[in-house]
Every structure is written in structure tokens, then in C-alpha cells.
Amino acid sequence: MSTGLLYALAGVLLFVMGMAGAIIMAGALRKILAFNIMGSGAFLVLVGLAQRDGIPDPVPQAMVLTGIVVAVASTALALALARRLAADGDEER
Amino acid sequence: MTGLELPLALFLMLNLIAALFRVARGPTAADRMLAALLFGTTGVGMLLLLAYAGGHPSLVDVALVLALLAAIAGAAFAGRAWTKESDDA
Amino acid sequence: MRVAPVLRRTLAFALLWWVLVEGSSVSWGIGLASVGLATFASLRLWPPAHWRISYAGVAAFAGWFLLESAKGAVQVAALAFQRRPDLAPRIIEISLALPAGAATVLIVNVLNLLPGTMCTDVEGKILRVHVLDGRLPVVEEVRAAEARIARMLGVTQ
Amino acid sequence: MPDSAREFFSAVFLVIGAFFYLAGTVGLLRFPDVYTRLHALTKADNLGLGFLVLGLAVQAESLAAALKLLLIWPLTLAASATVGYLIARRARALGISPWLRPEDR
Amino acid sequence: MNLALVFDLLLALMLLWSAWRALAAPNATRAVVMFIVFGLFLTLAWGRLDAPDIALAEAAIGAGLTGALLLDAVRTLGESAGADAGGARSPWRWPVLAFSPLLAVILVVAVLEAPQQLVDLPAVVERNMGLSGVTHPVTAVLLNFRGYDTLLEVAVLLAALFGLLALAQGAASAATRESFLLHTLARLATPPMIVVAGYLLWAGAHQPGGAFQAAAVLAAAAVLLHLAGLLPAWVAPGRLLRLGLAGGLLVFLAVAILPLAHAPLLTYPPAWAGALILLVETALTVSLGLVLAGLFLFLSGRSLRDEETR
Known part of the structure; x- marks a missing residue:
């Protein structure tokens, strides 16, 4: 099995794990972590599958690079939303 | 390349795994913070070995960045969130 | 501000740059800019003290x-x-x-x-x-x- | 230095480095409390990295490449010393008392 | 057995283990710590996948930004936000757990059976490198061949920051007086971080590196200064900061639109491509660095809960 394929398969499992977590988990923070794990799994599949013959492929690598930066931005936004939700929840109580 | 790089990278990986299992078990919050130290030493070492084991020479830059930023994770670990409660559960 | 510490730090950061680029001489522009910025930041964060380091x-x-x-x-x-x-x-x-x-x-x-x-x-x-x-x-x-x-x-x- | 001598020194340094990593891990697993474990990680692992960097620098193609490798070591030392201190201080703040020998208690 | 394969298998297992622990750990802090460890393993995996560009970004963002962001969130949200790891109360628990292995099997088969790509992308990129103005393929893809993706991505980042600014309320915490040791480290480490960021920007043209990685290192420097108590959290962006935040996008847009007179959007004349990419990358480094730092600094310590307890 090539390195690329191995990590693509690990990525599939991470994606499924993250997806299940994002649905099941109750806390906002856990859901955000689960989403990030899901995203990382998808990134691994993207790059790993393209490189299963062992030749580095710059196109998915560039896509994933931007993906990682967007992921951290969306994580920050989601955390801001979670804080706002928690704060509003407190006010209603 | 001496041919030792990859076996040693594997050896460091086994070290890291043993250490992480220990660190994750605790028992105290401070024990878990030790993970931040493993970043700086074992993680950097593995990246360097991978760089010279026929991987990409740019992995040296990755190791450099990790070494430069290793303190941030540690500072965040030690300075921010740990309270007594996070130890109980 | 005394000149010596500024020069010393500029030299140190230039050396760091040289090491990072592994001696390559292409495009010193970014190098000069970042060395200058780093020296400025270091002078702001750590004003030169009056030690005599031996x-x-x-x-x-x-x-x-x-x-x-x-x-x-x-x-x-x-x-x-x-x-x-x-x-x-x-x-x-x-x-x-x-x-x-x-x-x-x-x-x-x-x-x-x-x-x-x-x-x-x-x-x-x-x-x-x-x-x-x-x-x-x-x-x-x-x-x-x-x-x-x-x-x-x-x-x- | 001829290439064979370089390879020899490189291999020796790398193996010494790996030994200290092992010592750090064994210490981490066997020492009784967080303070002693900190000693294990901040001393043994750091020297392990030092030797590893030295072993790879011997192989490096140019002086600058070797210096870049050697630069990584002090960076990690500074980070380790600071993070080690932060963890030890935090441990005291959390009220974790150090392990003592039975006869010292 | 092949040593490289053993290494990869162990690394893949540790990826799964750390991700699992991040989801199943009994409290939020431990979950976040395991997530940061997951990031370290991911960095190594990118290294093994011959993707040092991604490894650089992952190392800089994972060690410098994500951890600080998440741990700060744990502090302001409280442990309760991450509690209930098992999700025992979710009505979806059993259906999802039953369905997940099935989905995993389907996806694994799909990956194993995936057809070969119709277009050999690496070869196409290789053939066109001469037109790109740089010699590093990933940078060529990012800023030339697929430049509009990157352009939109920068816009998305800015939008995320605006969204965050609209949501953030309550007073930002003042810089805390941290340990003098961390204080010293931050003061000593920041200038070299600037040089390293410059180096990564320089490297992008011909080897792994570029604006994203350089920006992540700059942002990490800001995070370190804040953690050490040297840089207060940002309250509202002033005029200069606003210009800095948007500058990268504006320069990128200008460079994209200028050739419109005689060519489609974002086609640089090959003779100028190298210089234009350098210009765009420099502007992007500054802007993205500020945006990424802003994600942490605008959010740091803000929570109504803090104010109520005061």
C-alpha cells in the first residue's frame, strides 16, 4: 500500500469519526472540535488519494493549504458564536 | 544519509507514543501539560529525521517553526485554562 | 540612541537571515526588510541596557x-x-x-x-x-x- | 572530512541522541510525580535533541545548512526551560505537593 | 517489514487515537489538549505525504493559534460547554453509531476503487511552470493557476473576521501580567519570528513556504506577546488596522483587475508574473497575519460571564 493511500484511508476514518461526533456531541466546543477533525480527514483524503502513486501533486496541496487557513478562521467564528449563545442563554435564565 | 534516520524516527515515534499515553493518563492536570514539552523535543526531532531520511529538506523549516512556536502551546497550557475542576473528572 | 547596539542587533538578525536562506544571495530585498523590522521590534521590546557583556x-x-x-x-x-x-x-x-x-x-x-x-x-x-x-x-x-x-x-x- | 568518517560520526551522535530520548521517556514513565518527570523531560530529551541535531549537522551539505540545524537546539532549550518553569509553577499553584522518600516524610 | 510502512501505520493509528480522545475525553480542557496533540501528528503526516507547505501551515497554526484560541474558549465558556462527551442524551446516538461503520466501509471501498484521474494534474502544472513566474509548484497553483480561489479565500477570511467582530461583545480583557520568564521569552523570540516569517515569504517563490505560512508565524508572534501580557487584546479596529486588514485583499484585487484590458481576470503577463506574485504575497502576509492575529486578539477574554462575576 502506498503512503498516500494509507493516509487517505486514515482520513476516511477521521472524517466518519468527526461526523458522528459532530452529530452526537452535546457541547458546542466538542462539536467544533469534531468539525475540525472531520475537515482534517477530508484534507488527508484529498491529498492522499491524489498521491496514491507516490507522485506529489501540487494542486490538492495548494487547495488544502488554503483550506487549513479557512478552517482556523471558521473555528474562531464558531467559537465567537458559541460564546454569544452561552451569554444569551445566561441572560434568559 | 546514514540509513539510520528512518529507524530512529520510528524509535522516536514509539517513545512519543509511550510518553503520550503516560501523559494523557495524568493523574494531575500538570502531568497533562507535559505534552507541550514533548512537542518541542520529540516532535522537532522526528521532523528533522524525516527531512534527512529522504523526505523533503524543507521539513527542517517545519521543525524550526515548531521549535520557535513550541513555547506558545506550553504557555497556553500552563497559563490559561487549567483549574482544579478540570482535574477531577 | 546609541548606534552600537543597533548595529550589533542588525548584524545578528542579518546572520540569522543568512543561515535561514542557507547562504543564497537571491532577493535580498525581503531579507533587508525583515532584518530591519526585526531590529526595530527588538529595540522596542528590549531597549539596549547598559551592561558590559564580556x-x-x-x-x-x-x-x-x-x-x-x-x-x-x-x-x-x-x-x-x-x-x-x-x-x-x-x-x-x-x-x-x-x-x-x-x-x-x-x-x-x-x-x-x-x-x-x-x-x-x-x-x-x-x-x-x-x-x-x-x-x-x-x-x-x-x-x-x-x-x-x-x-x-x-x-x- | 571524508564521507565515511562523516557518516560514522553522524551515526554515533544519532544513536547517542536516541539513547537520551529513551532515558527521558523511561524517566517519564517511572518517576513518581510531576516535578521529577519535568526533570526527566527538560534534561534528557533536550540533550537527545542536541545530539540528534549534531549528528544531522555533520551530514549537512553546507555550513549554513548545518548552522540552521544547530540553531534549532537553543530555540528548543529556551522553550523547554520556560515551559518547564510554567508547568512547575502551575503545579504548585494547583497545590500538588512533591513526592518525598518515605524516610524524608 | 518495511520500516516506512510501520512508521506510517503507527502515525495513522495515533491520528485516530488522538482524534478519538479529543472527542471522548471527560472534560473540555483535556479534549482541547488532545486536539493540539492531534495537530502535531497531522504535521508529521503532511511531512510523510511530501507536503511540507501544508506541514508548515499546520505547525504554525496548530501550535501557535488553534491551541490558544480553544483554551481561551474553554476558559470563557467554562468546562460545561465541552461537557457531556458521551452525548448520552442525544436521540441520534444509536442511529449514528450504527450508521457510521457502514459509511466508513462505503467510503473506504470508494477510496480503494477510485478511478485514476483523467487529467494528470502534476504534469500539467509541470508543463506550465515556465509561465508562472515562480519555481515552486504549490505557489504557482495558489497565486497564478488558481489565483481566483486564493483571492476568494482571502475575502472569506476577512468576512469571518467581520462576523467575529459583530458577535464579540463585552469588554476585552486587559493584558494579564504573566510570569516574567514568559515575558522575557516573548520579548526575545518575537524579532527572530519576524525574520523567520520573512524567510518563509521569501522561500515561497522556489521552495515550500509563502504568504500563508509567513502570516501564521506573524500571528503566532502576536499570540505569544498577548499571552505574555505585552500586547493587549484588540477592542475595535482603528483606521490603520482596518487598512492593514483589508490591504492584502485590495492589492490582490488591483493586481487581478489591472490586466483586464487585454486579458481575462488574474492572468499576469509572464514577464511580470514573478514580481507581481511577490507584491501580492507581501501584502497578503501582512494582512493575513493581522487577520489571523485578530481572530485571537479580538476574541481573547471576551465573555459576559466574566463581567457578571466581577
């Missing part, structure tokens, strides 16, 4: 430090591989003779890497140190480290 002292300190940190690792290795690690830890308090500021920071860092000592607290001039083996003459070693740092930085104890 270069011979630095070299001697570096040699001593390398030897001592090797000793520290050997000590830990010996303890780790013993059938029953023969630890006798305790926490001792030491009153520092060095002036506060950079010298104190340096000694705390150095002690954390030297054999058998780990700082847990600093309150003013009182240093609380966790010692791996309380039977060893730790206080003398801390004093020796202090003396070396004082000599290197040219400060009086």
Missing part, C-alpha cells in the same frame, strides 16, 4: 553550560534506568544574589536545564527550587552558576 565570559559560560547540561541528562538517565530510582527530591529556598531582571531570568532558565534543579517559584529574590537529589550540594552549584552569570553579564552580585 565575550570571553560568554564563551566560557557556553562551554560550562554544555558540559553541565550533559551531566544533567546523564544523571536523569542513570536514575531512570536504575532498578529502583534512587530519588531524594525536596524543595529548597535560595536567596539570589543576582540583580532582578535579565540576570534572574537567565539563572532560572539555566537552572531548569542544569543537573537536578528545577525552579518552581520566584518571589522577589527568593528562588524556590525543586531538587532531584537533596543529598547533593545543590546550593553551592547554584552559587557557582550565579557567579558565572554575573561574570558574563558584567554585573555585581
Whole structure:
């Protein structure tokens, strides 16, 4: 099995794990972590599958690079939303 | 390349795994913070070995960045969130 | 502002740049810009002090430090591989003779890497140190480290 | 230096480095409390990295490449010393008392 | 057995283990710590996948930004936000747990059976490198061949920051007086971080590196300064900061639109491509660095809960 394929398969499992977590988990923070794990799994599949013959492929690598930066931005936004939700929840109580 | 790089990278990986299992078990919050130290030493070492084991020479830059930023994770670990409660559960 | 520290720092960051690019001479533009920015930031964050750092002292300190940190690792290795690690830890308090500021920071860092000592607290001039083996003459070693740092930085104890 | 000598020194340094990593891990697993474990990680692992960097620098193609490798070591030392201190201080703040020998208690 | 394969298998297992622990750990802090460890393993995996560009970004963002962001969130949200790891109360628990292995099997088969790509992308990129103005393929893809993706991505980042600014309320915490050791480290480490960021920007043209990685290192420097108590959290962006935040996008847009007179959007004349990419990358480094730092600094310590307890 090539390195690329191995990590693509690990990525599939991470994606499924993250997806299940994002649905099941109750806390906002856990859901955000689960989403990030899901995203990382998808990134691994993207790059790993393209490189299963062992030749580095710059196109998915560039896509994933931007993906990682967007992921951290969306994580920050989601955390801001979670804080706002928690704060509003407190006010209603 | 001496041919030792990859076996040693594997050896460091086994070290890291043993250490992480220990660190994750605790028992105290401070024990878990030790993970931040493993970043700086074992993680950097593995990246360097991978760089010279026929991987990409740019992995040296990755190791450099990790070494430069290793303190941030540690500072965040030690300075921010740990309270007594996070130890109980 | 004095010129010498600015020059020294610019030179140090230029050297860092040279090492990073592995001696390549293409596109010094970004290099000059980042060296300039780094020097500016370092002057803002760490205004030049009036120490007289002795270069011979630095070299001697570096040699001593390398030897001592090797000793520290050997000590830990010996303890780790013993059938029953023969630890006798305790926490001792030491009153520092060095002036506060950079010298104190340096000694705390150095002690954390030297054999058998780990700082847990600093309150003013009182240093609380966790010692791996309380039977060893730790206080003398801390004093020796202090003396070396004082000599290197040219400060009086 | 001829290449064979370089390879020999490189291999020796790398193996010494790996030994200290092992010592650090064994210490981490066997020492009784967080303070002693900190000693294990901040001393043994750091020297391990030092030797590893030295072993690879011997192989490096240019002086600058070797210096870049050697630069990584002090960076990690500074980070380790600071993080080690932060963890030890935090441990005291959390009220974790150090392990003592039975006869010292 | 092949040593490289053993290494990869162990690394893949540790990826799964750390991700699992991040989801199943009994409290939020431990979950976040395991997530940071997951990031370290991911960095190594990118290294093994011959993707040092991604490894650089992952190392800089994972060690410098994500951890600080998440741990700060744990502090302001409280442990309760991450509690209930098992999700025992979710009505979806059993259906999802039953369905997940099935989905995993389907996806694994799909990956194993995936057809070969119709277009050999690496070869296409290789053939066109001469037109790109740089010699590093990933940078060529990012800023030339697929430049509009990157352009939109920068816009998305800015939008995320605006969203965050609209949501953040309550007073930002003042810089805390941290340990003098961390204080010293931050003061000493920041200038070299600037040089390293410059180096990564320089490297992008011909080897792994570029604006994203350089920006992540700059942002990490800001995070370190804040953690050390040297840089207060940002309250509202002033005029200069606003210009800095948007500058990268504006320069990128200008460079994209200028050739419109005689060519489609974002086609640089090959003779100028190298210089234009450098210009765009420099502007992007500054802007993205500020945006990424802003994600942490605008959010740091803000929570109504803090104010209520005061």
C-alpha cells in the first residue's frame, strides 16, 4: 500500500469519526472540535488519494493549504458564536 | 544519509507514543501539560529525521517553526485554562 | 540612541537571515526588510541596557553550560534506568544574589536545564527550587552558576 | 572530512541522541510525580535533541545548512526551560505537593 | 517489514487515537489538549505525504493559534460547554453509531476503487511552470493557476473576521501580567519570528513556504506577546488596522483587475508574473497575519460571564 493511500484511508476514518461526533456531541466546543477533525480527514483524503502513486501533486496541496487557513478562521467564528449563545442563554435564565 | 534516520524516527515515534499515553493518563492536570514539552523535543526531532531520511529538506523549516512556536502551546497550557475542576473528572 | 547596539542587533538578525536562506544571495530585498523590522521590534521590546557583556565570559559560560547540561541528562538517565530510582527530591529556598531582571531570568532558565534543579517559584529574590537529589550540594552549584552569570553579564552580585 | 568518517560520526551522535530520548521517556514513565518527570523531560530529551541535531549537522551539505540545524537546539532549550518553569509553577499553584522518600516524610 | 510502512501505520493509528480522545475525553480542557496533540501528528503526516507547505501551515497554526484560541474558549465558556462527551442524551446516538461503520466501509471501498484521474494534474502544472513566474509548484497553483480561489479565500477570511467582530461583545480583557520568564521569552523570540516569517515569504517563490505560512508565524508572534501580557487584546479596529486588514485583499484585487484590458481576470503577463506574485504575497502576509492575529486578539477574554462575576 502506498503512503498516500494509507493516509487517505486514515482520513476516511477521521472524517466518519468527526461526523458522528459532530452529530452526537452535546457541547458546542466538542462539536467544533469534531468539525475540525472531520475537515482534517477530508484534507488527508484529498491529498492522499491524489498521491496514491507516490507522485506529489501540487494542486490538492495548494487547495488544502488554503483550506487549513479557512478552517482556523471558521473555528474562531464558531467559537465567537458559541460564546454569544452561552451569554444569551445566561441572560434568559 | 546514514540509513539510520528512518529507524530512529520510528524509535522516536514509539517513545512519543509511550510518553503520550503516560501523559494523557495524568493523574494531575500538570502531568497533562507535559505534552507541550514533548512537542518541542520529540516532535522537532522526528521532523528533522524525516527531512534527512529522504523526505523533503524543507521539513527542517517545519521543525524550526515548531521549535520557535513550541513555547506558545506550553504557555497556553500552563497559563490559561487549567483549574482544579478540570482535574477531577 | 546609541548606534552600537543597533548595529550589533542588525548584524545578528542579518546572520540569522543568512543561515535561514542557507547562504543564497537571491532577493535580498525581503531579507533587508525583515532584518530591519526585526531590529526595530527588538529595540522596542528590549531597549539596549547598559551592561558590559564580556565575550570571553560568554564563551566560557557556553562551554560550562554544555558540559553541565550533559551531566544533567546523564544523571536523569542513570536514575531512570536504575532498578529502583534512587530519588531524594525536596524543595529548597535560595536567596539570589543576582540583580532582578535579565540576570534572574537567565539563572532560572539555566537552572531548569542544569543537573537536578528545577525552579518552581520566584518571589522577589527568593528562588524556590525543586531538587532531584537533596543529598547533593545543590546550593553551592547554584552559587557557582550565579557567579558565572554575573561574570558574563558584567554585573555585581 | 571524508564521507565515511562523516557518516560514522553522524551515526554515533544519532544513536547517542536516541539513547537520551529513551532515558527521558523511561524517566517519564517511572518517576513518581510531576516535578521529577519535568526533570526527566527538560534534561534528557533536550540533550537527545542536541545530539540528534549534531549528528544531522555533520551530514549537512553546507555550513549554513548545518548552522540552521544547530540553531534549532537553543530555540528548543529556551522553550523547554520556560515551559518547564510554567508547568512547575502551575503545579504548585494547583497545590500538588512533591513526592518525598518515605524516610524524608 | 518495511520500516516506512510501520512508521506510517503507527502515525495513522495515533491520528485516530488522538482524534478519538479529543472527542471522548471527560472534560473540555483535556479534549482541547488532545486536539493540539492531534495537530502535531497531522504535521508529521503532511511531512510523510511530501507536503511540507501544508506541514508548515499546520505547525504554525496548530501550535501557535488553534491551541490558544480553544483554551481561551474553554476558559470563557467554562468546562460545561465541552461537557457531556458521551452525548448520552442525544436521540441520534444509536442511529449514528450504527450508521457510521457502514459509511466508513462505503467510503473506504470508494477510496480503494477510485478511478485514476483523467487529467494528470502534476504534469500539467509541470508543463506550465515556465509561465508562472515562480519555481515552486504549490505557489504557482495558489497565486497564478488558481489565483481566483486564493483571492476568494482571502475575502472569506476577512468576512469571518467581520462576523467575529459583530458577535464579540463585552469588554476585552486587559493584558494579564504573566510570569516574567514568559515575558522575557516573548520579548526575545518575537524579532527572530519576524525574520523567520520573512524567510518563509521569501522561500515561497522556489521552495515550500509563502504568504500563508509567513502570516501564521506573524500571528503566532502576536499570540505569544498577548499571552505574555505585552500586547493587549484588540477592542475595535482603528483606521490603520482596518487598512492593514483589508490591504492584502485590495492589492490582490488591483493586481487581478489591472490586466483586464487585454486579458481575462488574474492572468499576469509572464514577464511580470514573478514580481507581481511577490507584491501580492507581501501584502497578503501582512494582512493575513493581522487577520489571523485578530481572530485571537479580538476574541481573547471576551465573555459576559466574566463581567457578571466581577
